Amino acid sequence: MKGWKLILLLLVVAAGLAIGAGVSMLHNGLSAHATPTAMEAMLARNARHLAIPANARNEHNPVTPSDQNLQEAMAHFADHCAPCHGNDGSGDTLYGRGLYPKPPDLRLAETQKLSDGELYWIIGNGIRFTGMPGFVPPHRPQDDWKLVLFIRHLPQLTMEERVEMERDNPKGPHEHVEDQEEKDFLQGKPVQQKTESEHHH
Numbered sequence: 001m002k003g004w005k006l007i008l009l010l011l012v013v014a015a016g017l018a019i020g021a022g023v024s025m026l027h028n029g030l031s032a033h034a035t036p037t038a039m040e041a042m043l044a045r046n047a048r049h050l051a052i053p054a055n056a057r058n059e060h061n062p063v064t065p066s067d068q069n070l071q072e073a074m075a076h077f078a079d080h081c082a083p084c085h086g087n088d089g090s091g092d093t094l095y096g097r098g099l100y101p102k103p104p105d106l107r108l109a110e111t112q113k114l115s116d117g118e119l120y121w122i123i124g125n126g127i128r129f130t131g132m133p134g135f136v137p138p139h140r141p142q143d144d145w146k147l148v149l150f151i152r153h154l155p156q157l158t159m160e161e162r163v164e165m166e167r168d169n170p171k172g173p174h175e176h177v178e179d180q181e182e183k184d185f186l187q188g189k190p191v192q193q194k195t196e197s198e199h200h201h
């Protein structure tokens with residue numbers, strides 16, 4: 001990149017950050033419940049695009065889109081990504097709604113038009129200053145490429161697939177108890193009395 005381009009980019013990013021920070025402070029007291037302005041979102045997206053090295057952006061997915069690979073990616077996404085992104089990629093989750101910026105709807109064009117290499121880079125590196133973590137080993141490159149396949153599949157996700165994914169969503173102690181009760185019930189064991197009051201968010 002030529003020197004002047006870099007300087008221009010830094011100026012644009014700095015101006016964007018200053019405007020974004022100023023606007024949120026004035027209007028929202030820095031609460032994460034707010035939604036970034038269109039300007040802030042556009043600047044962040046462009047800066048990220050430029051920040052991802054071109055050779056990474058142009059990488060092709062080496063993993064074949066077989067049923068087996070997709071199944072593995074679905075289980076993986078349900079476990080590691082769905083708490084923020086939702087099984088359907090909508091981002092409409094307890095965590096997702098409380099993040100700033102919020103996870104975008106991964107089914108929509110803004111995400112789908114990113115290249116395979118760009119999606120892969122984002123999964124491995126995360127996105128700085130946002131809730132999106134970079135996934136480091138033991139996340140394996142193959143697994144991340146499979147997740148890219150799954151992100152491409154999201155717009156066609158069926159209701160059955162979504163329900164199937166719920167099995168692999170991380171569970172809290174409450175659900176473990178429920179699972180055990182269901183097993184006990186199916187095996188004809190007497191159901192235990194609940195001792196603690198129910199805990200809901």
Ligand code: HEC
Pocket residue numbers: 044077080081082083084085095099101102103104106110111112114119122123127130131132133135147151
């Ligand atoms: C702790 C919450 C959290 C988890 C867990 C998480 N993400 Fe994200 N993700 C986010 C947020 C927030 C963004 C939006 C960042 C931004 O606005 O630049 C995001 C953005 C993304 C994007 C970029 C989409 C776009 O259009 O810009 C991809 C792709 C993505 N996540 C994939 C994943 C995958 C795959 C996993 C699991 C391996 C995952 N994420 C786990 C919070 C999360």
